Amino acid sequence: MDRLPHEKGFHVSWDQLHRDARALAWRLQDTGPGETGWRAVVAITRGGMAPAMIVSRELDIRTVDTISVKSYNHQTQAEPQVIKAPDMDLVGDGTGVLIVDDLVDTGRTLEVVRAAMPRAHVATVYAKPQGKPQVDTFVTEVSQDTWIFFPWDMALQYVKPYHGADD
Ligand SMILES: O=P(O)(O)OC[C@H]1O[C@H](OP(=O)(O)OP(=O)(O)O)[C@H](O)[C@@H]1O
Numbered sequence: 001m002d003r004l005p006h007e008k009g010f011h012v013s014w015d016q017l018h019r020d021a022r023a024l025a026w027r028l029q030d031t032g033p034g035e036t037g038w039r040a041v042v043a044i045t046r047g048g049m050a051p052a053m054i055v056s057r058e059l060d061i062r063t064v065d066t067i068s069v070k071s072y073n074h075q076t077q078a079e080p081q082v083i084k085a086p087d088m089d090l091v092g093d094g095t096g097v098l099i100v101d102d103l104v105d106t107g108r109t110l111e112v113v114r115a116a117m118p119r120a121h122v123a124t125v126y127a128k129p130q131g132k133p134q135v136d137t138f139v140t141e142v143s144q145d146t147w148i149f150f151p152w153d154m155a156l157q158y159v160k161p162y163h164g165a166d167d
Protein backbone atom coordinates (compact mmCIF):
# COMPACT_ATOMS: atom_id res chain seq x y z
CA MET A 1 0.00 0.00 0.00
CA ASP A 2 2.76 2.42 -0.88
CA ARG A 3 1.04 4.41 -3.64
CA LEU A 4 -1.17 6.78 -1.68
CA PRO A 5 -1.98 7.46 1.94
CA HIS A 6 -5.36 5.76 2.37
CA GLU A 7 -7.49 6.26 5.47
CA LYS A 8 -9.32 2.96 5.28
CA GLY A 9 -8.78 -0.59 4.15
CA PHE A 10 -11.46 -2.80 2.60
CA HIS A 11 -10.35 -6.43 2.77
CA VAL A 12 -12.01 -8.77 0.29
CA SER A 13 -11.89 -12.55 0.82
CA TRP A 14 -12.14 -15.07 -2.06
CA ASP A 15 -15.62 -15.89 -0.89
CA GLN A 16 -16.66 -12.24 -0.92
CA LEU A 17 -15.10 -11.68 -4.34
CA HIS A 18 -16.94 -14.72 -5.70
CA ARG A 19 -20.27 -13.41 -4.40
CA ASP A 20 -19.65 -9.87 -5.63
CA ALA A 21 -18.55 -11.04 -9.10
CA ARG A 22 -21.68 -13.20 -9.29
CA ALA A 23 -23.76 -10.16 -8.33
CA LEU A 24 -22.06 -8.28 -11.18
CA ALA A 25 -23.02 -11.06 -13.61
CA TRP A 26 -26.58 -10.93 -12.32
CA ARG A 27 -26.74 -7.20 -13.05
CA LEU A 28 -25.21 -7.64 -16.49
CA GLN A 29 -27.91 -10.12 -17.50
CA ASP A 30 -30.45 -7.30 -17.61
CA THR A 31 -28.19 -4.71 -19.22
CA GLY A 32 -26.71 -7.07 -21.85
CA PRO A 33 -26.72 -6.48 -25.59
CA GLY A 34 -30.11 -8.16 -26.00
CA GLU A 35 -30.89 -11.36 -27.83
CA THR A 36 -27.54 -11.73 -29.55
CA GLY A 37 -25.78 -11.91 -26.15
CA TRP A 38 -22.24 -10.78 -25.43
CA ARG A 39 -19.78 -11.80 -28.16
CA ALA A 40 -16.75 -11.81 -25.88
CA VAL A 41 -15.37 -10.87 -22.50
CA VAL A 42 -12.13 -8.88 -22.32
CA ALA A 43 -10.39 -9.05 -18.93
CA ILE A 44 -8.06 -6.22 -17.91
CA THR A 45 -5.00 -8.01 -16.57
CA ARG A 46 -4.19 -8.92 -14.06
CA GLY A 47 -6.86 -7.99 -11.49
CA GLY A 48 -9.73 -8.39 -13.94
CA MET A 49 -8.95 -12.04 -14.67
CA ALA A 50 -10.59 -13.67 -11.64
CA PRO A 51 -13.78 -11.58 -11.89
CA ALA A 52 -13.87 -12.12 -15.68
CA MET A 53 -13.69 -15.89 -15.19
CA ILE A 54 -16.62 -15.82 -12.77
CA VAL A 55 -18.72 -13.46 -14.93
CA SER A 56 -18.06 -15.41 -18.13
CA ARG A 57 -19.00 -18.65 -16.35
CA GLU A 58 -22.29 -17.19 -15.10
CA LEU A 59 -23.22 -15.66 -18.45
CA ASP A 60 -21.92 -18.65 -20.47
CA ILE A 61 -19.52 -16.59 -22.58
CA ARG A 62 -16.77 -18.87 -23.89
CA THR A 63 -14.69 -16.30 -25.75
CA VAL A 64 -12.40 -14.51 -23.32
CA ASP A 65 -9.50 -12.26 -24.28
CA THR A 66 -7.22 -9.92 -22.31
CA ILE A 67 -5.88 -6.38 -22.47
CA SER A 68 -2.90 -5.25 -20.42
CA VAL A 69 -2.36 -1.62 -19.45
CA LYS A 70 0.80 -0.37 -17.82
CA SER A 71 0.20 2.71 -15.68
CA TYR A 72 3.33 2.83 -13.60
CA ASN A 73 7.04 3.06 -14.30
CA HIS A 74 8.53 1.64 -11.16
CA GLN A 75 6.81 3.83 -8.55
CA THR A 76 6.05 6.82 -10.76
CA GLN A 77 2.64 7.17 -12.36
CA ALA A 78 3.14 7.61 -16.10
CA GLU A 79 0.82 7.96 -19.10
CA PRO A 80 -0.97 4.57 -19.24
CA GLN A 81 -0.11 2.46 -22.28
CA VAL A 82 -1.62 -0.68 -23.78
CA ILE A 83 1.24 -3.18 -23.65
CA LYS A 84 -0.85 -6.16 -24.80
CA ALA A 85 -3.90 -5.60 -26.99
CA PRO A 86 -6.80 -8.02 -27.46
CA ASP A 87 -7.41 -9.62 -30.85
CA MET A 88 -8.70 -6.56 -32.73
CA ASP A 89 -10.36 -8.73 -35.39
CA LEU A 90 -12.43 -10.20 -32.58
CA VAL A 91 -13.26 -7.10 -30.52
CA GLY A 92 -13.52 -4.50 -33.30
CA ASP A 93 -14.92 -1.23 -31.94
CA GLY A 94 -16.20 -3.07 -28.85
CA THR A 95 -19.78 -3.70 -29.98
CA GLY A 96 -21.13 -6.69 -28.00
CA VAL A 97 -17.94 -6.86 -25.93
CA LEU A 98 -17.93 -6.92 -22.14
CA ILE A 99 -14.83 -5.48 -20.48
CA VAL A 100 -14.24 -6.66 -16.90
CA ASP A 101 -11.90 -5.34 -14.22
CA ASP A 102 -11.70 -5.79 -10.47
CA LEU A 103 -12.05 -2.08 -9.68
CA VAL A 104 -11.90 1.45 -10.98
CA ASP A 105 -9.98 3.98 -8.92
CA THR A 106 -8.92 7.13 -10.80
CA GLY A 107 -10.38 5.80 -14.07
CA ARG A 108 -7.12 6.22 -16.01
CA THR A 109 -6.84 2.54 -16.92
CA LEU A 110 -10.39 2.48 -18.23
CA GLU A 111 -9.88 5.69 -20.21
CA VAL A 112 -7.20 3.93 -22.22
CA VAL A 113 -9.21 0.73 -22.56
CA ARG A 114 -12.31 2.62 -23.69
CA ALA A 115 -10.29 4.48 -26.31
CA ALA A 116 -9.33 1.09 -27.79
CA MET A 117 -12.92 -0.28 -27.72
CA PRO A 118 -15.28 2.72 -27.57
CA ARG A 119 -18.52 0.74 -27.97
CA ALA A 120 -17.78 -1.90 -25.33
CA HIS A 121 -19.69 -2.25 -22.06
CA VAL A 122 -17.40 -1.70 -19.06
CA ALA A 123 -18.02 -3.56 -15.79
CA THR A 124 -16.07 -3.58 -12.53
CA VAL A 125 -16.80 -5.26 -9.23
CA TYR A 126 -15.80 -2.25 -7.10
CA ALA A 127 -15.73 1.45 -7.90
CA LYS A 128 -14.37 4.63 -6.33
CA PRO A 129 -16.15 7.96 -7.01
CA GLN A 130 -13.45 9.48 -9.23
CA GLY A 131 -13.50 6.58 -11.68
CA LYS A 132 -17.25 5.88 -11.62
CA PRO A 133 -18.04 7.86 -14.80
CA GLN A 134 -15.82 5.38 -16.73
CA VAL A 135 -17.93 2.37 -15.65
CA ASP A 136 -21.28 1.21 -17.06
CA THR A 137 -22.02 -1.43 -14.40
CA PHE A 138 -20.49 -2.09 -10.97
CA VAL A 139 -21.54 -3.69 -7.69
CA THR A 140 -20.05 -1.90 -4.66
CA GLU A 141 -18.80 1.65 -4.21
CA VAL A 142 -16.10 2.52 -1.69
CA SER A 143 -14.79 5.98 -0.80
CA GLN A 144 -11.79 7.43 -2.62
CA ASP A 145 -9.65 7.20 0.51
CA THR A 146 -10.22 3.45 0.85
CA TRP A 147 -7.62 0.96 -0.39
CA ILE A 148 -9.15 -2.32 -1.54
CA PHE A 149 -7.11 -5.41 -0.64
CA PHE A 150 -7.78 -8.37 -2.90
CA PRO A 151 -7.49 -12.02 -1.81
CA TRP A 152 -4.54 -12.70 -4.13
CA ASP A 153 -2.55 -10.02 -2.25
CA MET A 154 -3.33 -11.33 1.24
CA ALA A 155 -2.71 -14.34 3.48
CA LEU A 156 -4.37 -15.71 6.61
CA GLN A 157 -2.35 -14.90 9.68
CA TYR A 158 -2.48 -15.20 13.44
CA VAL A 159 -4.09 -12.33 15.37
CA LYS A 160 -3.45 -11.81 19.09
CA PRO A 161 -6.54 -12.01 21.33
CA TYR A 162 -7.76 -8.68 22.77
CA HIS A 163 -7.19 -10.03 26.29
CA GLY A 164 -3.63 -9.25 27.31
CA ALA A 165 -2.83 -7.45 24.03
CA ASP A 166 -1.28 -4.50 25.89
CA ASP A 167 0.97 -6.68 28.07
O1 LIG B 1 -8.61 3.41 -12.11
P1 LIG B 1 -7.12 3.34 -11.98
O2 LIG B 1 -6.55 4.41 -11.09
O3 LIG B 1 -6.43 3.28 -13.31
O4 LIG B 1 -6.76 2.00 -11.17
C1 LIG B 1 -7.44 0.78 -11.36
C2 LIG B 1 -6.53 -0.28 -11.90
O5 LIG B 1 -5.40 -0.44 -11.00
C3 LIG B 1 -5.27 -1.82 -10.65
O6 LIG B 1 -4.47 -2.51 -11.59
P2 LIG B 1 -2.87 -2.39 -11.61
O7 LIG B 1 -2.49 -1.39 -12.66
O8 LIG B 1 -2.37 -2.14 -10.23
O9 LIG B 1 -2.38 -3.80 -12.14
P3 LIG B 1 -2.83 -5.29 -11.77
O10 LIG B 1 -4.27 -5.45 -12.20
O11 LIG B 1 -1.92 -6.13 -12.56
O12 LIG B 1 -2.67 -5.46 -10.28
C4 LIG B 1 -6.68 -2.35 -10.75
O13 LIG B 1 -6.67 -3.77 -10.97
C5 LIG B 1 -7.25 -1.61 -11.93
O14 LIG B 1 -6.95 -2.28 -13.15
Ligand code: HPA
Pocket residue numbers: 103105146147148149150
Ligand atom coordinates in the same frame (compact mmCIF):
# COMPACT_ATOMS: atom_id res chain seq x y z
O1 HPA C 1 -7.73 0.28 -4.01
C1 HPA C 1 -6.99 -0.42 -4.75
N1 HPA C 1 -6.67 -1.71 -4.43
C2 HPA C 1 -5.87 -2.47 -5.21
N2 HPA C 1 -5.34 -2.05 -6.36
C3 HPA C 1 -5.61 -0.78 -6.74
N3 HPA C 1 -5.20 -0.09 -7.83
C4 HPA C 1 -5.71 1.13 -7.76
N4 HPA C 1 -6.46 1.28 -6.65
C5 HPA C 1 -6.42 0.07 -5.97
Ligand SMILES: [Mg+2]
Pocket residue numbers: 044045046047048101
Ligand atom coordinates in the same frame (compact mmCIF):
# COMPACT_ATOMS: atom_id res chain seq x y z
MG1 LIG D 1 -5.59 -3.97 -12.83
